[in-house]
Amino acid sequence: MPWEKSFDTDQAIDRATQVFWAKGYEATSLADLMNAMGINKGSFYNAFGSKKKLFTESLLKYDREQRKQFFADLSAMNDPVTAITKIFDELVGQSLSDKELKGCFLVNTALDLPNHDKDTKGTVTKGFKEVVSFFKAQIELGQTSGVIPSEINPDITSKGLFALLVGLRVLSRGAYDYESLKAIRAQAVDLIS
Amino acid sequence: MPWEKSFDTDQAIDRATQVFWAKGYEATSLADLMNAMGINKGSFYNAFGSKKKLFTESLLKYDREQRKQFFADLSAMNDPVTAITKIFDELVGQSLSDKELKGCFLVNTALDLPNHDKDTKGTVTKGFKEVVSFFKAQIELGQTSGVIPSEINPDITSKGLFALLVGLRVLSRGAYDYESLKAIRAQAVDLIS
Numbered sequence: 001m002p003w004e005k006s007f008d009t010d011q012a013i014d015r016a017t018q019v020f021w022a023k024g025y026e027a028t029s030l031a032d033l034m035n036a037m038g039i040n041k042g043s044f045y046n047a048f049g050s051k052k053k054l055f056t057e058s059l060l061k062y063d064r065e066q067r068k069q070f071f072a073d074l075s076a077m078n079d080p081v082t083a084i085t086k087i088f089d090e091l092v093g094q095s096l097s098d099k100e101l102k103g104c105f106l107v108n109t110a111l112d113l114p115n116h117d118k119d120t121k122g123t124v125t126k127g128f129k130e131v132v133s134f135f136k137a138q139i140e141l142g143q144t145s146g147v148i149p150s151e152i153n154p155d156i157t158s159k160g161l162f163a164l165l166v167g168l169r170v171l172s173r174g175a176y177d178y179e180s181l182k183a184i185r186a187q188a189v190d191l192i193s
Numbered sequence: 194m195p196w197e198k199s200f201d202t203d204q205a206i207d208r209a210t211q212v213f214w215a216k217g218y219e220a221t222s223l224a225d226l227m228n229a230m231g232i233n234k235g236s237f238y239n240a241f242g243s244k245k246k247l248f249t250e251s252l253l254k255y256d257r258e259q260r261k262q263f264f265a266d267l268s269a270m271n272d273p274v275t276a277i278t279k280i281f282d283e284l285v286g287q288s289l290s291d292k293e294l295k296g297c298f299l300v301n302t303a304l305d306l307p308n309h310d311k312d313t314k315g316t317v318t319k320g321f322k323e324v325v326s327f328f329k330a331q332i333e334l335g336q337t338s339g340v341i342p343s344e345i346n347p348d349i350t351s352k353g354l355f356a357l358l359v360g361l362r363v364l365s366r367g368a369y370d371y372e373s374l375k376a377i378r379a380q381a382v383d384l385i386s
């Protein structure tokens with residue numbers, strides 16, 4: 001009889017994601033993962049192969065279900081100023097509601113990129129490029145409809161907005177207070193005004 | 194006869210700093226440190242007490258000798274637009290010249306703040322507050338002398354500039370290419386124009 005899983009793989013990956021996200025790859029032990037996932041060593045290796053492979057799956061799932069979904073919903077609004085403002089409002093809101101101050105799993109991983117492999121670098125840079133492209137498309141959309149000034153450079157401003165977003169995510173892990181995070185949000189809105 | 198050190202403490206801390214800076218606190222092993230510092234276990238514990246205590250010394254020394262000194266030199270220029278531009282030029286330049294892509298030791302630590310103790314959080318937040326104050330003072334100086342527009346809000350813009358700086362430091366660890374880092378620099382200059 002072939003080996004069979006006695007647990008929900010998707011749920012187990014989500015639980016592992018919470019640990020990798022909060023602690024980072026290196027600081028996460030196999031014991032942390034097995035504990036969070038509620039599975040034993042045999043099941044862990046049978047299902048996921050290694051800590052590294054599980055990390056790759058966690059990051060891809062986060063990118064697909066959280067990052068991509070978030071920006072797809074914003075694109076669908078078809079209202080660039082509101083969409084860009086909403087991103088920063090949501091991220092400030094998340095910082096306040098997350099007691100673990102986890103920030104963003106992709107940004108946390110980006111900060112440690114020299115210590116990760118090519119696949120991880122690929123996932124992070126592709127995700128980031130898509131966000132910059134989102135900002136650029138929204139700026140161009142706003143310029144076409146006249147709600148964003150035409151003298152704003154979409155290339156530079158999209159990259160600037162993304163750097164502010166990354167800064168906000170880092171500073172929301174304990175270095176900035178609520179008022180300072182709101183100032184980053186105000187600065188982002190200024191950039192497209 | 195009391196125990197005597199047979200090595201240069203300052204130099205040993207600097208070597209340890211390079212490891213903590215590149216790999217982060219958790220991923221740095223005692224073997225990594227002893228290897229970089231060229232000392233044995235006995236000397237290590239006698240001189241520094243623990244990995245944690247050495248990390249604290251490393252971060253404080255970096256903050257004092259690199260971060261503080263860098264901003265003191267910029268303040269002394271008494272030319273706010275050039276000083277602010279120079280910061281971003283220097284950081285883009287550093288990203289290009291550092292093959293290890295280490296970024297900034299304080300920013301790397303800030304990203305992992307929930308996993309550090311109160312002393313580390315204190316060092317990071319104090320350092321960051323001083324940089325925000327630097328930006329604010331430079332903006333006000335520029336407004337007094339007329340080189341920075343008076344309608345710019347020094348509180349919001351200083352925090353925005355700092356978030357851009359943090360974003361640049363994170364993205365310079367492999368996620369952004371040279372052109373994109375230059376766009377962050379251009380965005381920062383736009384904020385004070």
